[in-house]
Amino acid sequence: MTERATLILKNDLSELERVMSFVADLCVRNSIPPETEYDLNLALDEMITNVAKHAYPEGGEHHFTLQVTMGNGEFVARIEDDGMEFNPTEHPIPDLDAPLEERKEGGLGIYLVRQIMTSVEYQRVARKNVVTLRKKLA
Amino acid sequence: MTLSEEKKGKVFVLGLRGKVNMEGTKVFVERMTQILEGGERYVLLDFTDAAYINSSGLHALILVARRLASSGGMLILAGVNDQIQKVLKISGLASTFTLQPTKAEALGSFPQYILLDVETLTACTLRWERGHQSCEGCAGGSGWESAC
Numbered sequence: 054m055t056e057r058a059t060l061i062l063k064n065d066l067s068e069l070e071r072v073m074s075f076v077a078d079l080c081v082r083n084s085i086p087p088e089t090e091y092d093l094n095l096a097l098d099e100m101i102t103n104v105a106k107h108a109y110p111e112g113g114e115h116h117f118t119l120q121v122t123m124g125n126g127e128f129v130a131r132i133e134d135d136g137m138e139f140n141p142t143e144h145p146i147p148d149l150d151a152p153l154e155e156r157k158e159g160g161l162g163i164y165l166v167r168q169i170m171t172s173v174e175y176q177r178v179a180r181k182n183v184v185t186l187r188k189k190l191a
Numbered sequence: 192m193t194l195s196e197e198k199k200g201k202v203f204v205l206g207l208r209g210k211v212n213m214e215g216t217k218v219f220v221e222r223m224t225q226i227l228e229g230g231e232r233y234v235l236l237d238f239t240d241a242a243y244i245n246s247s248g249l250h251a252l253i254l255v256a257r258r259l260a261s262s263g264g265m266l267i268l269a270g271v272n273d274q275i276q277k278v279l280k281i282s283g284l285a286s287t288f289t290l291q292p293t294k295a296e297a298l299g300s301f302p303q304y305i306l307l308d309v310e311t312l313t314a315c316t317l318r319w320e321r322g323h324q325s326c327e328g329c330a331g332g333s334g335w336e337s338a339c
Contacts, residue, residue, distance in 0.1 A: 066214065069212065088274055088277075091243065098212060099245060102245075154261075161249060165246060165282065169281070
């Protein structure tokens, strides 16, 4: 059976609590193991934080959507925002081999998302960023 | 996220409870800055009750490690769960930090004289100055004389 839900989120980090609570409930209903729940939480945390912090440099309150589908052995999250154009699939990968004193901030969150999800897709549709995260479930 | 604190000799033990996310990281960085500016050089971060970390938490750890490295200090992480270890590994940070399974084992990883309280250190110093080659207080481990 497929579950689908859409959350309308503000560009505010306080929304993360609501998202994590939603993911926790979803994982309980679908018997998702803790390590997978961690991955789903982390991916959404990083992507939503990115929108909240960077999508609207002019400031002000904005809304964006998170649509989650769970079923057929797959978790799919679609994040759609009308903020600044941003393609996470082309974001530079941080230098993971850099010595401690040379490690730069930036890029690690998006990199983690790309590593822990099965796929990350991006489209620019009608001046909106549409990011689709997929994770195959065991 | 909440923090707990204790001092074991010269080791500052900071316990993290909850999520090391954006909000938790702010709390952590603020307190760690005070701790390091206070001159602490031996830090044990106890992750036993920390369930989660994200990229902002990882960056905070990098900053702490960097600062301690530049001051000749030591940083050990204890009780890091499997999920957080996986995130450290993906981020290329698994070998950056010294990890120990428990707080007790982490404390045992510091040079033993670091864990001595002031009274024992003073007693060690007196015994050393009197020519004793070994010191029961600090078990006479290597380097003890430089601290004692």
